Amino acid sequence: xxxxxxxxxxxxxxxxxxxxxxxxxxxxxxxxxxxxxxxxxxxxxxxxxxxxxxxxxxxxxxxxxxxxxxxxxxxxxxxxxxxxxxxxxxxxxxxxxxxxxxxxxxxxxxxxxxxxxxxxxxxxxxxxxxxxxxxxxxxxxxxxxxxxxxxxxxxxxxxxxxxxxxxxxxxxxxxxxxxxxxxxxxxxxxxxxxxxxxxxxxxxxxxxxxxxxxxxxxxxxxxxxxxxxxxxxxxxxxxxxxxxxxxxxxxxxxxxxxxxxxxxxxxxxxxxxxxxxxxxxxxxxxxxxxxxxxxxxxxxxxxxxxxxxxxxxxxxxxxxxxxxxxxxxxxxxxxxxxxxxxxxxxxxxxxxxxxxxxxxxxxxxxxxxxxxxxxxxxxxxxxxxxxxxxxxxxxxxxxxxxxxxxxxxxxxxxxxx
Amino acid sequence: xxxxxxxxxxxxxxxxxxxxxxxxxxxxxxxxxxxxxxxxxxxxxxxxxxxxxxxxxxxxxxxxxxxxxxxxxxxxxxxx
Numbered sequence: 244x245x246x247x248x249x250x251x252x253x254x255x256x257x258x259x260x261x262x263x264x265x266x267x268x269x270x271x272x273x274x275x276x277x278x279x280x281x282x283x284x285x286x287x288x289x290x291x292x293x294x295x296x297x298x299x300x301x302x303x304x305x306x307x308x309x310x311x312x313x314x315x316x317x318x319x320x321x322x323x324x325x326x327x328x329x330x331x332x333x334x335x336x337x338x339x340x341x342x343x344x345x346x347x348x349x350x351x352x353x354x355x356x357x358x359x360x361x362x363x364x365x366x367x368x369x370x371x372x373x374x375x376x377x378x379x380x381x382x383x384x385x386x387x388x389x390x391x392x393x394x395x396x397x398x399x400x401x402x403x404x405x406x407x408x409x410x411x412x413x414x415x416x417x418x419x420x421x422x423x424x425x426x427x428x429x430x431x432x433x434x435x436x437x438x439x440x441x442x443x444x445x446x447x448x449x450x451x452x453x454x455x456x457x458x459x460x461x462x463x464x465x466x467x468x469x470x471x472x473x474x475x476x477x478x479x480x481x482x483x484x485x486x487x488x489x490x491x492x493x494x495x496x497x498x499x500x501x502x503x504x505x506x507x508x509x510x511x512x513x514x515x516x517x518x519x520x521x522x523x524x525x526x527x528x529x530x531x532x533x534x535x536x537x538x539x540x541x542x543x544x545x546x547x548x549x550x551x552x553x554x555x556x557x558x559x560x561x562x563x564x565x566x567x568x569x570x571x572x573x574x575x576x577x578x579x580x581x582x583x584x585x586x587x588x589x590x591x592x593x594x595x596x597x598x599x600x601x602x603x604x605x606x607x608x609x610x611x612x613x614x615x616x617x618x619x620x621x622x623x624x625x626x627x628x629x630x631x632x633x634x635x636x637x638x639x640x641x642x643x644x645x646x647x648x649x650x651x652x653x654x655x656x657x658x659x660x
Numbered sequence: 661x662x663x664x665x666x667x668x669x670x671x672x673x674x675x676x677x678x679x680x681x682x683x684x685x686x687x688x689x690x691x692x693x694x695x696x697x698x699x700x701x702x703x704x705x706x707x708x709x710x711x712x713x714x715x716x717x718x719x720x721x722x723x724x725x726x727x728x729x730x731x732x733x734x735x736x737x738x739x740x
Contacts, residue, residue: 481705483701483702483703483704483705484703484705487702492696492700492701492702493700493701493703494699494700494701495701495703496681496701496703497703497705497727541677541678542661542678542710542725543678543681543703543708543710543727544727544730545705545727545728546727546728546729546730550661550673550730552672552673552674585698585699641695641698641699642692642695642699655698655699656680657680657701658678
């Protein structure tokens with residue numbers, strides 16, 4: 244289904260009764276060339292780019308619930324390319340370029356808003372780290388501007404600039420960073436994939452992965468067996484369970500990350516802002532709600548809800564940085580299941596079983612990676628070679644120790660990234 | 661979530677730190693067993709055996725916890 248101004252006007256005047264579904268709702272065929280397990284952002288983007296870039300359309304996306312109903316529907320919608328380490332840097336740079344052309348690629352309004360992202364720093368040491376990171380971003384061809392104390396005060400006057408405890412020395416400004424409408428991204432990729440002939444099959448839970456003689460032959464699902472030459476596991480926090488169906492153990496521990504949104508307010512926070520002395524990041528949605536989050540709860544969880552100590556910590560960090568938040572009422576909070584790896588960086592690679600592919604380990608940075616990840620996994624599925632932007636996301640880097648990408652240098656512990 | 665320390669009784673989550681999956685530490689030089697110990701995880705959705713430390717009395721604990729519900733069924737001293 245397509246939108247145009249005349250149709251919107253006509254539908255608006257006639258009770259909006261003429262709108263149809265955005266994508267087909269087919270029954271699964273007995274066999275496909277490629278089966279993608281997981282109809283979230285990454286899975287749908289992979290499907291779209293398989294069709295758009297490689298002309299492969301004998302493909303199914305299997306989703307146990309509804310499309311975009313996992314972490315894609317429960318994130319803080321931040322899009323950025325401010326990574327430091329080689330491997331990550333070129334990938335997120337490529338992903339941001341795909342974001343910038345996504346709306347024309349998909350002919351879909353994903354409300355991508357490059358409102359700028361500012362990482363605050365609060366000490367000389369943090370300033371040095373920000374300069375280093377900014378230089379790495381510029382070397383990658385992206386944008387970074389170092390803001391001093393006075394420039395920052397002019398730009399973000401609502402911060403508590405005069406606090407003695409966590410003085411704000413400045414910020415690293417990434418003008419191309421911003422936010423997007425998360426659901427629309429899933430819907431846009433879904434429509435684009437479906438229009439090109441890819442089957443998106445909802446309410447279809449994978450219950451087993453068939454392996455014969457070291458080669459994948461298909462999957463067992465709640466809607467019957469589906470044969471496939473290639474199977475990709477793109478299931479974020481559930482990657483461990485799905486991989487276990489093929490007898491694999493992954494370097495992943497699933498943790499809970501909470502996020503929050505307030506009642507709708509008049510425009511007050513123009514950018515995405517992150518605190519440097521506590522884990523806190525905030526932006527304002529187009530509806531006016533302040534969307535913010537903080538740290539993991541730090542223990543493994545599949546509950547999709549967290550505990551109150553983390554809530555308190557996030558609120559305290561927010562209040563410390565922006566005392567004006569005290570009057571805003573939190574409408575709701577939620578939790579997502581984060582697939583945490585030992586170095587905090589993702590995996591896009593072949594599994595040790597022929598025909599099985601992994602796209603997982605996005606920790607809590609998966610949203611901005613949606614187009615980059617889909618593009619790279621589509622390339623890997625189509626050509627059996629990693630895409631140039633994603634050569635670092637190897638599964639074996641943990642075993643060999645070569646090519647680890649630990650941006651924060653916190654060591655091989657899953658919950659510390 | 662509240663945990664029951666064998667020494668101090670039932671205390672708030674804030675007093676405890678998660679210390680990883682309760683795996684058996686391998687012996688010998690680096691090899692597949694060490695790789696699995698450091699990196700690979702069962703990552704269960706359900707009963708999970710974990711190390712936690714009670715920061716107040718510094719005791720390391722072995723905790724049997726359900727990752728779907730956060731219900732804690734057993735806490736014992738790690739060295740026991």
